[in-house]
Amino acid sequence: MSSATIINNSRLGGRFFRLSLRWKCGGVLPGQFVMLRVSNSLDPFLRRPFGIYDFSGDVLDILYKVVGKGTGMLSTLAPGTDVDILGPLGNGFPPAGKGKNPIMVAGGIGIAPFYLFAGEVKEGKPSLFYGAKGRDEVALLKDFKSRGLKLNIRVSTEDGSIGRKGLVTDILKERLGEDSVVYACGPAGMLKEVSNIARKRGVKCYVSLERAMACGIGVCLGCAVKTRKHPPASAYRMVCSDGPVFNGEEIDWGCF
Amino acid sequence: MSSATIINNSRLGGRFFRLSLRWKCGGVLPGQFVMLRVSNSLDPFLRRPFGIYDFSGDVLDILYKVVGKGTGMLSTLAPGTDVDILGPLGNGFPPAGKGKNPIMVAGGIGIAPFYLFAGEVKEGKPSLFYGAKGRDEVALLKDFKSRGLKLNIRVSTEDGSIGRKGLVTDILKERLGEDSVVYACGPAGMLKEVSNIARKRGVKCYVSLERAMACGIGVCLGCAVKTRKHPPASAYRMVCSDGPVFNGEEIDWGCF
Amino acid sequence: MGVFLKPDTSVKLGRLELKNPVMTASGTFGYALEFEPYMDVERLGAVVLKGLSLKPRDGNPPPRSCETPCGMLNSIGLQNVGVEAFIKEKLPRLKRLKTRVVANIFGETIIEYAEVARRLDSADGVDAVEVNISCPNVKKGGLSFGSDPSGAAKVVTAVRKATKLHVMTKLSPNVTDIRVMVRAVEDAGTDSISLINTIPGMAIDVERRRAVLSTVTGGLSGPAIRPIAVRMVWEAAKAATVPIVGIGGIVNARDALEFIMAGATAVEIGTANFLDPASAIAVVHGIEEYMRKNGVRTIKEITGAVN
Amino acid sequence: MGVFLKPDTSVKLGRLELKNPVMTASGTFGYALEFEPYMDVERLGAVVLKGLSLKPRDGNPPPRSCETPCGMLNSIGLQNVGVEAFIKEKLPRLKRLKTRVVANIFGETIIEYAEVARRLDSADGVDAVEVNISCPNVKKGGLSFGSDPSGAAKVVTAVRKATKLHVMTKLSPNVTDIRVMVRAVEDAGTDSISLINTIPGMAIDVERRRAVLSTVTGGLSGPAIRPIAVRMVWEAAKAATVPIVGIGGIVNARDALEFIMAGATAVEIGTANFLDPASAIAVVHGIEEYMRKNGVRTIKEITGAVN
């Protein structure tokens, strides 16, 4: 809808890139996202959604992983190129509240929305548990470390190359306290597991969901997820406009 | 079909560009063309045909005008980018023959195939009559002038900004001799007119035609032009494989 | 020639006058209000709202949409709040809009179609109903009426009786001969005909070896289908005596003009609203620009130019 | 799991065995020989040649093709040298090819269809005839048979009687219910069914205010139509007892696998041959790679995986 100019678009290692856009907007909430058109071409056809990594008045940053045609084309765009951007969209992460310690659980590129969120945590002892496949993904933590946040960072890798070998949910199980509030972003399987762990401990858990999106603004009704909320209201909620952040307990994970 | 790497892709003025590709092939004939895919995207969908401007062993040059989506995208490609290329295709210009003076008549971007052809004229007194809209197009002559060819160049512009004011066919009418062989490339209306002038003087005239193309290799039968040749053979000829160069007399201009 | 004169973009669908031929397509424009942040909705010829049924509908399980080459598949399944909630919650705000409001209606039975129309008739603020007999994403109703001339005629007859509003009937492309459907709904008393709805289609995730959509098949929309839609509108316009509204893959003014030259009196912009929420207004501006540049004073001069 | 074993890509269309499921689509691959500079044509499962009629045909006036979003329109009108010239000039060289040769046949009348089949039957070197009852670009024959079950059945019955070659019937997508057509041509004795042919479509040049194609309408092909084609193949495969050959918008192996998983025994590559003349062979390699990577030993294991 509006146009943003690429300031920087560089590879962080592996298939991970960071995109910086000159773009003005009224302000963003941690956990919100934007929709980008990666070219004027009709192929790829739809916009692509990306979480907001960082925002500072007139520069918006995105962290992205090349997984297909759209992200592939995005990775070839040079500084100076204009891209069409729609946003900020969605609800964002609610604050943990007084006396609560936020635990961010991220899988792979799911780390993206936590950079902004971690910076805005005002109370409690925040932690970031990061599950990665291997070294390439762990590189995404660099910014978090160099930022001087009071953030308790724990890492697990599937190949054991760095941090603990195994899944991030193992870390969560060990360290989840009753005064925690969990925030999770990553693959659906991980979110479901995180949500279950939190539920069993009676801890609140917010998950940031992904769905293929068309409109991004709640009108196509395409990005539905099923919730356990029942009639009179529809059991379906839209990831783009009701989310992307949901209370994990509400989600009917069977729809993933 | 094969891949070529962009060495240079720069604007010559107005909407005109020159593209240099590193590309090996057995050799090309003046008047032949290539088909380029301007991106991996399916939009634009088909390859785009371009005459061969220059070729020297392993560098192919193309002169092009930005008129739509495909040429627009082509103009944004940076050196180092690989593009898919199919060719050389088509028949090319036949030599004028002993004792004949070749006259090249070009309109606008129709100048492109004559650079290579002019360099290969071995006999007679070659002329190039160039019809342009205005200054931008006349700039395309620079290479021809700096090349030290024995080429009699005459220019007309529609706006009269350079050379004679009017149409290139006016020049042709004045200077067409009986020992001439005419070669023409440009808009269909111009080609028809040139062909008529030549026919009236009993002079041979070759025209390089354009048609929207799909395959470029004579199999889709999409780029047909109608000829005055009749059954048993079909009246239709394919611009890509029977042309792009045709004897002007053969063409049924009603099909343009 | 009056090149500097503002061209007259108004068109008439029977007795319904639109300030310009640009409408939005049902299911792609929500209840119109969602688009107010992106454009002046009142500059559109008409807004067509998300399909309404008698009772609220949950819609189909996810995944409900996926991208295809130059298009998309959807199987939303007409999730909506139902006509009563619409009248209570949405209509009061829509009433104040200075543009035409078209309600898209749907029923699982003929009685339901008529009942939705009747309730909208008595509520104030709707200018027309678009009768959707062409939705491929519902088990009952929809396409089962839309691909059978006598079923289609029955629905239209019932709706016609139930309302004095302008009745527009929305046809499916999924028929052998669109002219047969055109005649059937005309004889049943429709005031205008809109086409095309989405084309039944399907995509498979070859890694998972299963259909992408939960419903296996869905409806294809977007520029991919435009050549099919233009052809059907052209066929329909030649066969019809009522005005035709052209739909299918319109992204810009050039595309919209294709439909108008094929014989459509107005057009609807669908999937393009997802690519850019301001698409519809850009089409309005683009048509004005084309008219100015080419000395076209009224839309009529170019309507059906290709026949 | 035999990950390093060469997967078995062979498939059977009735009694006709193909070394792999990848065929080329009629009208997009010339007489196959034109593609020898670009690939080893013998590595294909089969080649389907440009449509043949009894007499030579001039085809339609230009313009005959134009680009559309993710696709193209054509109205070639079956320009071809006629079956006799084909037998004399092309067949001797095609005979030597170590792959299956399928002749696509067309007639303006049922008698012509049968006669073309009869002549190919007596000539040596053709493995199958593909009966084109679905060309939208000819005034007589073609689609007039393809959109009517009884017309289609009559053509197939006549061809069936005229030849002992494998008879494949090529269906049009331009019908309300493809299953009705499937049953009609099955009952008439076809050995296999291929679909889809192009979809009738149209484009307008809004600057010139006229249709782009000389024939106004043409046939739409390419990735744009793939979701429609996959859906129809899926419907046809569930309704049919004979093998199905899937066609429509296949560009790469992933696309081909969509059709196979929808129930197609083999596939044909059409418009993609224009994007890259080596497309068909790339699909062969891609399918092998998929099978290797996923431990699929025979094509049958994945055929109709989505039902």
Ligand SMILES: Cc1cc2nc3c(=O)[nH]c(=O)nc-3n(C[C@H](O)[C@H](O)[C@H](O)COP(=O)(O)OP(=O)(O)OC[C@H]3O[C@@H](n4cnc5c(N)ncnc54)[C@H](O)[C@@H]3O)c2cc1C
């Ligand atoms: C709210 C939201 C926020 C997101 N934030 C980020 C982010 O910050 N960084 C980032 O790298 N990615 C993010 N994604 C995912 C990103 O949108 C997809 O990776 C991208 O759309 C893929 O486009 P593509 O054309 O490259 O891949 P495609 O060619 O479309 O698909 C390639 C593969 O990716 C899968 N895929 C396609 N779309 C999505 C999707 N929307 N979600 C998940 N998988 C998909 C496909 O199934 C396929 O396997 C986010 C998605 C959502 C919904």
Ligand SMILES: Cc1cc2nc3c(=O)[nH]c(=O)nc-3n(C[C@H](O)[C@H](O)[C@H](O)COP(=O)(O)OP(=O)(O)OC[C@H]3O[C@@H](n4cnc5c(N)ncnc54)[C@H](O)[C@@H]3O)c2cc1C
């Ligand atoms: C044998 C041959 C040789 C050519 N050589 C050259 C060359 O050396 N330099 C050069 O600049 N151009 C050349 N052309 C024309 C060039 O192919 C077109 O300009 C190009 O395909 C337009 O692509 P586009 O996507 O930018 O335009 P589009 O968006 O496809 O169309 C924009 C406009 O250009 C017109 N157009 C589209 N395709 C063609 C075509 N094939 N021929 C003429 N007009 C077309 C359309 O009708 C439209 O008005 C040649 C064409 C042929 C057939």
Ligand SMILES: Cc1cc2nc3c(=O)[nH]c(=O)nc-3n(C[C@H](O)[C@H](O)[C@H](O)COP(=O)(O)O)c2cc1C
């Ligand atoms: C997500 C989505 C939802 C739709 N919902 C409806 C609907 O509720 N009622 C209806 O008549 N058509 C519906 N349609 C069809 C559109 O109104 C339109 O006819 C079709 O998409 C073709 O136009 P387009 O190519 O411009 O999108 C829907 C289309 C899409 C993409």
Ligand SMILES: Cc1cc2nc3c(=O)[nH]c(=O)nc-3n(C[C@H](O)[C@H](O)[C@H](O)COP(=O)(O)O)c2cc1C
């Ligand atoms: C230029 C062109 C010519 C065609 N000629 C024929 C033909 O002679 N006989 C036939 O049965 N189908 C013909 N077709 C249809 C194709 O064989 C195929 O069914 C259709 O194009 C859909 O496949 P695709 O999307 O892969 O191209 C032709 C298609 C094109 C594009």
Ligand code: FES
């Ligand atoms: S993407 Fe359209 S409703 Fe969410």
Ligand code: FES
């Ligand atoms: S472009 Fe296919 S025959 Fe010429």
